[in-house]
Amino acid sequence: MTSPDARVRIPREIWVLIASAFVIALGFGLITPVLPQFAQSFGVGATASSIVVSAFAFMRLCFAPAGGRLIARLGERPIYLSGLVIVALSTGATAFAGSYWQLLVFRGLGGIGSVMFTVSAMALIVRLAPPSVRARVSSVYASAFLIGGVGGPAVGGLLGGLGLRVPFIVYAVALLLAATIVFVFLKDASLRPKPGDPVLPVMTVRDGWADSAYRAAVASGFTNGWANFGVRNAILPLFAAAVIVDSSLDQSTRETQQALVAGAALAVFAAGNAVGLTFAGRTSDKVGRKPYVIGGLVVSGVATAATGLATNLPTLIVLSVVAGLGAGSLNPAQQAALADIVGRERNGGPALAAFQMSMDTGAIIGPVVAxxxxxxxSYSLAFALTGLITVLAVLPWLRARETHPVRERVPDPA
Structure with a gap:
């Protein structure tokens, strides 16, 4: 096993991004339980409401190449801030959508800003994270998202009882707060190479594709986007509303119960995710990436497939926690593997953007198919297919190389 230096500290710039990630996730969690129901309030079915979720990922996918070029030209910080403001404005507009098509357009426009701040943050973390603590950095950053994601759905479910539009307004304010955090605390930070510094060679997608671990990461990224960023956010709230909540309740009470149940299921998934992230982030730097990626895919896939068989809230809660544990074990190891592949001696922008596009592609196709x-x-068929696709992503990882050097721990002479 490798023994990362515990004294290596996470850079200040990354802590600023972590704080911002928490605020973003808290706000995003507010709208997740109510977005599918908000779409259905315009008289559409499950497919059309799922397309609203996919539209966000679709615009991320379309704008990813342009976003990468803007970062190279203008720098990470301006693009990060611009992305947050764009999502804030589109989310605020979503709250006042008067038709399904307005909702679809406003939500889709938010995907442009989302890919801007996501790719900016990813590029900074890969470049600024010390090699010996890459998984720890990935874990802490992702945990910030998930801790916010634990509270967000629960609060969003409560806000949904005040009206399906209220969470969108609160989310817009949270995004503006995150932009303020980054603007103030990274105002004087040097986030770009100094003039005269050597230009790092670019790692192209072709370079990455020659690496078995990169190919495996693209496959698992696609399934992770399909299952955990797409289907879970689009279908789980509808499943909770249709199967778990008593249909004999009056409309007002039923809508409140639906928001609360969906919020609880998404919150406990995020809680399980946070636990998995913490454990995998601490140990992946010691024992390697593959065990956590493979184990996470299997656990998450099986639990997701079984979700469609739940007939009551306790069963749904348990399966959501288990699926969250699996997804949490997967993510930091997968992100750390990408950082290992790119390294600090190359500019991994194109290869990282392609990986992000694979996740967005899964998040686009998954909700529509489901x-x-x-x-x-039936719901059970949608969850079964999603779980199967997740488990199948194990196959390329079985043949992939281990990106993190694993060796015997050398005893401390002291």
């Missing part, structure tokens, strides 16, 4: 299966089949 929504069609719900409309024409």
């Amino acid at each position: 929504g069609m299966l719900v409309d024409r089949g």
